[in-house]
Amino acid sequence: MRLDCQDIADRAAPWLDQQLSPGETELVERHLDGCAACRERLELLSEQRFERPRLVQVEAPDFWRAMDDRLAQEHERLLAERAAAGPTPTSWWKREIRLSGASLAAAAALALSLAGVSAWQAARAVQADAALASVQQELERERRLSASREPTLPREPVVLVSHLPYRGSL
Numbered sequence: 001m002r003l004d005c006q007d008i009a010d011r012a013a014p015w016l017d018q019q020l021s022p023g024e025t026e027l028v029e030r031h032l033d034g035c036a037a038c039r040e041r042l043e044l045l046s047e048q049r050f051e052r053p054r055l056v057q058v059e060a061p062d063f064w065r066a067m068d069d070r071l072a073q074e075h076e077r078l079l080a081e082r083a084a085a086g087p088t089p090t091s092w093w094k095r096e097i098r099l100s101g102a103s104l105a106a107a108a109a110l111a112l113s114l115a116g117v118s119a120w121q122a123a124r125a126v127q128a129d130a131a132l133a134s135v136q137q138e139l140e141r142e143r144r145l146s147a148s149r150e151p152t153l154p155r156e157p158v159v160l161v162s163h164l165p166y167r168g169s170l
């Protein structure tokens with residue numbers, strides 16, 4: 001079987017997409033070997049179909065600039081916060097918890113935040129005398145827990161930002 005130029009035109013698109021059966025592919029290519037006109041036509045068609053889109057560099061819209069400023073602010077705020085917090089205490093659960101004044105408040109806040117209460121709520125609860133009883137219960141439980149195993153820390157929420165700020169990194 002031989003294909004004529006019209007057969008090639010009909011099969012041009014599936015041939016370029018490599019959708020033809022091996023047999024048909026061979027027939028098309030045999031015709032192309034002997035027909036410069038069809039080769040030229042297919043080459044042109046291929047160029048049109050696979051021409052790469054022209055990439056144009058554009059200025060970042062104001063939105064992204066504002067986003068960068070916002071991220072830079074947040075970055076500086078986090079760094080300041082981290083610096084103010086001081087070094088992260090390690091193995092705090094292995095240390096003895098003393099039930100005295102300031103450390104009780106701190107431990108209570110810690111215990112409450114471990115129980116899933118926000119720091120804001122914890123701070124408020126610590127201020128209330130009525131909360132102390134339950135806080136002490138919490139601490140007792142905390143002590144028993146720390147005697148047996150390391151407590152499971154609450155998972156921090158993960159925030160993903162897909163935009164890369166120009167300044168700094170976290």
Ligand SMILES: [Zn+2]
Nearest residue numbers: 004005035038
């Ligand atoms: Zn031809």
